[in-house]
């Protein structure tokens with residue numbers, strides 16, 4: 001059947017050059033002329049279309065089972081009648097002729113009902129005038145029709161996130177162990193910052209379940225928001241921390257009796273053995289308060305997150 005297409009297509013193409021569709025024929029088909037006619041003049045786009053899922057007759061509702069090229073580009077009769085003169089009478093994506101909304105509308109006419117795009121209206125991408133074809137190209141023959149693989153695709157626009165991934169401590173995105181879309185609903189969702197959960201903590205628990213507890217002794221900032229101490233993409237401090245101990249701890253605890261003040265240079269190097277010295281060295285506060293996410297140890301040790 002496939003082999004027959006080019007042969008068959010010669011016939012309509014010849015027809016075009018011999019005068020094209022009669023206005024009556026075009027009206028009868030709502031201005032739809034069919035894939036074979038487009039192919040006659042756009043062989044490259046035809047070939048890439050044929051590689052994509054959209055050309056598969058076996059998939060119900062695919063463009064192949066509807067108007068082919070014209071499912072996305074709109075009825076082409078007027079375009080063909082003028083022999084494609086400067087692309088008249090056809091919907092053009094890549095040129096800045098169409099706005100984001102009307103471009104996405106072409107895709108959503110089929111994809112609007114699906115689970116994948118159910119929350120598109122809520123997405124920052126839609127709100128920021130990004131459209132489907134910013135990330136997808138129908139004519140490249142790539143997986144899921146993507147313009148590039150992750151994280152490169154996302155990094156095209158998110159330059160500051162790309163820089164964060166290069167820091168010493170980072171979620172292993174560039175190592176290929178995690179994708180941006182493991183954490184984000186790029187098509188939109190209910191979560192803050194388009195994360196795939198109702199809260200940031202719920203997101204973290206999906207992969208770091210042990211941090212959920214329950215603990216007999218909770219550390220309130222952990223329960224409240226992991227981001228009180230961590231960054232999401234990358235940090236120049238170990239373990240994705242916002243800053244390192246003791247500064248990290250003292251940003252909240254400098255009013256407590258222990259320690260009373262932010263450590264000075266003198267306390268750091270001249271403190272007594274049991275005094276402040278060991279609170280600055282090595283892992284600082286974490287030398288003793290190692291159960292920082294919560295503790296189940298009994299009594300004062302647990303309460304003060306000393307394991």
Ligand code: HEC
Pocket residue numbers: 016033034037038039040041042069070073075076077079080083084085086087088090091092093
């Ligand atoms: C008789 C030849 C011919 C046929 C048949 C034809 N086109 Fe075209 N098409 C052209 C020409 C010529 C252009 C202008 C190309 C340019 O400006 O680079 C064009 C432009 C376009 C453009 C805009 C490209 C751009 O960069 O401006 C699209 C999209 C397009 N055609 C889609 C289609 C579709 C879909 C069909 C089938 C319904 C079709 N064409 C049928 C000749 C044709």
Ligand code: HEC
Pocket residue numbers: 035038039042045046047049054063068069070071072073091092093094095133136137138139140
């Ligand atoms: C599923 C939707 C879809 C189908 C089906 C489709 N295209 Fe496209 N086409 C696009 C999108 C999106 C772009 C712009 C991005 C890109 O280059 O992929 C595009 C780009 C083009 C362009 C370049 C001008 C432009 O609009 O940017 C031409 C020419 C074209 N398509 C022709 C065709 C032809 C011929 C067919 C059928 C053989 C076809 N297309 C089928 C979505 C589609």
Ligand code: HEC
Pocket residue numbers: 053054059060061062063066067071072106107108109110111114132133136138143144145
């Ligand atoms: C005529 C209906 C129709 C139109 C219009 C349409 N699609 Fe599709 N598309 C489908 C169907 C059906 C599938 C296969 C089932 C699925 O994945 O939803 C599909 C699959 C896809 C896939 C998955 C491909 C894969 O290889 O897994 C992507 C991505 C996609 N479409 C993007 C788009 C974009 C972007 C547009 C607009 C430029 C568009 N579609 C326009 C019907 C359509």
Ligand code: HEC
Pocket residue numbers: 104107108111116117120125130131132133134135136144146153181186187
């Ligand atoms: C910010 C980039 C981006 C935008 C904008 C975008 N997509 Fe996607 N889309 C992706 C990525 C990345 C994937 C693949 C996700 C994966 O690999 O799990 C995808 C997957 C898909 C799929 C296939 C779902 C599946 O897993 O089978 C469809 C269908 C789709 N997109 C349609 C659309 C439509 C329609 C629009 C516009 C309304 C759109 N996308 C806008 C990035 C985007």
Ligand code: HEC
Pocket residue numbers: 151154155158161162171173178179180181182183184193195200203227232233
């Ligand atoms: C491990 C989960 C995870 C991964 C993987 C991830 N993110 Fe995020 N991202 C988050 C969290 C959590 C936030 C919210 C951070 C906050 O509010 O402090 C966020 C916020 C963002 C923001 C909003 C930035 C801001 O400062 O408001 C953007 C943009 C973003 N991520 C893009 C990306 C991109 C692009 C990738 C892939 C290169 C990626 N993310 C990978 C978890 C992740």
Ligand code: HEC
Pocket residue numbers: 124125128130134135150153154155156157158180181184186192193194195
């Ligand atoms: C065409 C450019 C573009 C591409 C490609 C792109 N984004 Fe975005 N994204 C934006 C814009 C614009 C915003 C809104 C401004 C901002 O927050 O930076 C945004 C916002 C976001 C946000 C923040 C949401 C919020 O509520 O603050 C996240 C998360 C995000 N994008 C993730 C992704 C992921 C994941 C990918 C890759 C699958 C991706 N983006 C690809 C342009 C893009």
Ligand code: HEC
Pocket residue numbers: 169170171172177178182183200201203204205206207208226227230231232238239240241
């Ligand atoms: C989709 C899974 C996933 C999600 C969601 C996730 N992480 Fe991770 N996280 C990982 C992986 C994988 C590693 C690397 C583990 C390794 O290398 O052994 C990691 C490592 C870490 C590390 C240690 C980094 C280092 O330099 O050693 C911290 C801290 C961390 N994650 C915090 C978080 C926080 C906070 C959240 C919520 C915003 C979160 N993670 C969400 C998968 C995830």
Ligand code: HEC
Pocket residue numbers: 201204205208211212219221222223225226227228229230239241245286290292293
């Ligand atoms: C009060 C500050 C603080 C908060 C809030 C916090 N963490 Fe941590 N986290 C740390 C510190 C400090 C380390 C380094 C511990 C070490 O080096 O022993 C760490 C290390 C980690 C690690 C890597 C080492 C390990 O223990 O597995 C992961 C994963 C992690 N945190 C996840 C989380 C998650 C998930 C949340 C939210 C539920 C969270 N953190 C909230 C301070 C915090």
Ligand code: HEC
Pocket residue numbers: 219220221228229245248249250251252253285286289292303304305
């Ligand atoms: C975002 C603010 C914040 C950060 C950062 C923070 N804490 Fe806390 N911490 C609290 C709050 C609030 C409490 C509960 C109030 C209290 O009991 O003092 C608490 C309680 C504690 C307790 C138990 C106190 C008691 O008497 O029960 C210890 C010990 C502790 N934190 C140590 C640390 C250490 C060590 C770090 C650094 C790794 C740290 N905290 C970082 C806010 C913070």
Ligand code: HEC
Pocket residue numbers: 246249250253256257258259278279280284285286287288289300304306
């Ligand atoms: C040498 C071990 C050790 C180091 C280092 C240490 N602590 Fe403690 N900390 C303890 C012990 C033991 C307790 C419980 C007994 C007490 O209250 O003195 C405690 C109690 C606390 C408490 C709760 C009681 C109070 O004083 O409010 C806080 C908060 C606290 N530490 C914060 C910190 C911070 C922040 C650091 C780092 C700057 C730090 N600790 C370093 C051993 C240590």
